Amino acid sequence: xxxxxxxxxxxxxxxxPVAPKRRGRPRAYQPEIALGNALDLFRKRGFAATSLDxxxxxxxxxxxxxxxxxxxxxELYIKAYQRYRADARAAMLGxxxxxxxxxxxxxxxxxxxxxxxxxxxxxxxxxxxxxxAASEAVADPDIRAMVLEGFSELDKAFAACFRLAKEKGELPxxxxxxxxxxxxxxxxxxxxIRARARVPRKELEAIIKGAIDVMCGARSSx
Amino acid sequence: xxxxxxxxxxxxxxxxPVAPKRRGRPRAYQPEIALGNALDLFRKRGFAATSLDxxxxxxxxxxxxxxxxxxxxxELYIKAYQRYRADARAAMLGxxxxxxxxxxxxxxxxxxxxxxxxxxxxxxxxxxxxxxAASEAVADPDIRAMVLEGFSELDKAFAACFRLAKEKGELPxxxxxxxxxxxxxxxxxxxxIRARARVPRKELEAIIKGAIDVMCGARSSx
DNA sequence: GGAATTTTTTGCGAAATGGTACAAAAGAAC
DNA sequence: GTTCTTTTGTACCATTTCGCAAAAAATTCC
Numbered sequence: 488x489x490x491x492x493x494x495x496x497x498x499x500x501x502x503x504p505v506a507p508k509r510r511g512r513p514r515a516y517q518p519e520i521a522l523g524n525a526l527d528l529f530r531k532r533g534f535a536a537t538s539l540d541x542x543x544x545x546x547x548x549x550x551x552x553x554x555x556x557x558x559x560x561x562e563l564y565i566k567a568y569q570r571y572r573a574d575a576r577a578a579m580l581g582x583x584x585x586x587x588x589x590x591x592x593x594x595x596x597x598x599x600x601x602x603x604x605x606x607x608x609x610x611x612x613x614x615x616x617x618x619x620a621a622s623e624a625v626a627d628p629d630i631r632a633m634v635l636e637g638f639s640e641l642d643k644a645f646a647a648c649f650r651l652a653k654e655k656g657e658l659p660x661x662x663x664x665x666x667x668x669x670x671x672x673x674x675x676x677x678x679x680i681r682a683r684a685r686v687p688r689k690e691l692e693a694i695i696k697g698a699i700d701v702m703c704g705a706r707s708s709x
Numbered sequence: 710x711x712x713x714x715x716x717x718x719x720x721x722x723x724x725x726p727v728a729p730k731r732r733g734r735p736r737a738y739q740p741e742i743a744l745g746n747a748l749d750l751f752r753k754r755g756f757a758a759t760s761l762d763x764x765x766x767x768x769x770x771x772x773x774x775x776x777x778x779x780x781x782x783x784e785l786y787i788k789a790y791q792r793y794r795a796d797a798r799a800a801m802l803g804x805x806x807x808x809x810x811x812x813x814x815x816x817x818x819x820x821x822x823x824x825x826x827x828x829x830x831x832x833x834x835x836x837x838x839x840x841x842a843a844s845e846a847v848a849d850p851d852i853r854a855m856v857l858e859g860f861s862e863l864d865k866a867f868a869a870c871f872r873l874a875k876e877k878g879e880l881p882x883x884x885x886x887x888x889x890x891x892x893x894x895x896x897x898x899x900x901x902i903r904a905r906a907r908v909p910r911k912e913l914e915a916i917i918k919g920a921i922d923v924m925c926g927a928r929s930s931x
Numbered sequence: 932g933g934a935a936t937t938t939t940t941t942g943c944g945a946a947a948t949g950g951t952a953c954a955a956a957a958g959a960a961c
Numbered sequence: 962g963t964t965c966t967t968t969t970g971t972a973c974c975a976t977t978t979c980g981c982a983a984a985a986a987a988t989t990c991c
Contacts, residue, residue, distance in 0.1 A: 511937020512987040533844045535758035539979060551981075552939065560979075610847040617902055618843040622755045624906040625832040634906045666919035670892065673899035673920070677891070680839055680898055684846040684856045697888035698895070701923065733967020734957040761949060771970060773951075782949070 518556060521546040525557075526567040530612040534564050534623055561627075568633060571615045575603060576640075583644050589652035590703050593671065596648075597695045600675055604682040605691075613683030617676060638672070645671040649702075658703070667702050674698040740778060743768040747779075748789040752834040756786050756845055783849075790855060793837045797825060798862075805866050811874035812925050815893065818870075819917045822897055826904040827913075835905030839898060860894070867893040871924075880925070889924050896920040 524545045528537050539560060543550050557563040582595045605611045616637045624631040645668035652658045658667075678691045746767045750759050761782060765772050779785040804817045827833045838859045846853040867890035874880045880889075900913045 508989075509937075510935080510989055512939070514938065531847075533755070533757065535755065536844075538977075540977085549940065550979085551941095554980075555938075613843060613847075617839075620902050620906045621835060621840040621843045622758070625753075625835075631906055635908070638903060638906070638908070663919065663922075666923060669899070669916050669919055670895070670923060673892070673895040673916075676902055677895035677898045680842050680902075681860060684842045684853055684860070686857070686860070694891050694895075697885065697891055700885075701888060701892060730959075731967075732959055732965080734969070736968065760947075762947080772949085773971095774969065776950075777968075 516546065516548050516552070516556075521548055521556070522567060522570050525563055526570055526615075527607075527612075529564055529567050530571070530615055530618070531607065531609055533618060534560075564623075565629065565633070568615055568619060568630070572633070572637060578603070579644070583648065589648060589657045590699060592648055592652075593699050593702070594695075597674070597678070597699070601678065601682070601688065601691060601695070604679050605688060611682045611685060614675075614679035617679045618683075641672050641675065642668050644668075652703075670698065670702055738768065738770050738774065738778075743770055743778070744789060744792050747785055748792055748837075749829075749834075751786055751789050752793070752837055752840070753829065753831055755840060756782075786845075787851065787855070790837055790841060790852070794855070794859060800825065801866070805870065811870060811877075811879045812921060814870055814874075815921050815924070816917075819896070819900070819921070823900065823904070823910065823913060823917070826901050827910060833904045833907060836897075836901035839901045840905075863894050863897065864890050866890075874925075892920065892924055 524547075525542050528541055528545045531537075532541075537560075539550055539553065542560075542563065543553060546553065548556065553563065557566055578599050579596065582592060582599065585592065587595070600614075604613050616634055619630060620634045624634045642665075646664045649658065649662065649664035649667045649671075653660070653662055653664060674695065678694060681694075682691060746769075747764055750764055750767045753759075754763075759782075761772055761775065764782075764785065765775060768775065770778065775785065779788055800821050801818065804814060804821065807814065809817070822836075826835050838856055841852060842856045846856045864887075868886045871880065871884065871886035871889045871893075875882070875884055875886060896917065900916060903916075904913060
């Protein structure tokens, strides 16, 4: 046992995805879950009205831990917003890539959006991007960049849908995918805002149906 | 001079519109102007992020005077919002009642809205209703009622425009004024949000033009 | 078992916040 | 001129806010 040699793993994969075996005291929280709870709070209250004490209570982490894990309040807000966007993107991805008739596709997209905006035990939470744009994006360049990217992302995804539908002959040749996409985004925005003011789901669904009729032509009133 | 009788004004108009000659120390501020300044601040920062100190500085009134004149912070916010709505209504009234072709009418309505949303020396201020809806309406019933009334007011005004245009034969018989009105409101909302995120005026104008084309039919591409 | 390392916990502190009490000021009524 | 009324200005209070320092705890490496 003299030359025990520490058995050096000759070519072990350097990035083991599980159990990195950190060195110090183990964390008492799960970063993913804590960030999700912080996101919930920010969505409910907005940036300025959310205090670190509330965030601490919601995440189960005390303030110094919050700082260590996510930085100050603004950084935490930005990370929460990134998480929100990633979640929303994930929820939409399948629908945008599925090869459905345009009408069905739009219906599903708007339905998912409605679910996101109307969720929340203490009242509908609306759309983080819209709230953020309304309050923080004017003054904060970093947040503004993310918000603008969010608009662009949504516009482009809708435009791709309409372009494909046009190629498949579902839309008349006169249809302009970019203009239709902006109308679809506008519909997203109007239901996000109205949801936040507790407009009932039925009315929002009626707005969606009307918008789809206009965008796709009102032939099949399903 | 014994029976001087205090000369009772026999039938003097009880509501003299000028110079009521108040009794105590005269006010050092003009309520209208002070409320306007408070409105500007609230539009810039939102409710929670606006402090009474800032409001005091912006209005030129010290805090006790603010409190005496408008009540606490929330009441001041509500009064500022009422003022905003009154101003916006006044700016729109003429256009909504003018008998213009529908296309021209929409162009002017959206142009006025753009001016409101893009104004502000420290960045575009957006639409107070949208900001208010996004942040306060969920939790505050009074504010929510005002916001809902704002939505309804706009929807109805647009619907009246489209209904009239349809009667005048400017729109096809298949056009649904209510649906078109919701799309017009959605366009208002999307440009309000995007303006707040500093989307350039040109892009907003393009969105408006596209929306009008869809709503009125793209024949005359003026 | 002891040293090193990372996290948690407790508690502090300086600043800002919303709101108010109270005396001084400025004008009207008499 | 005196009194009454209303507003202003100064100062204050209790609470909340964000942020951090320093000690205690939990784990790995040796």
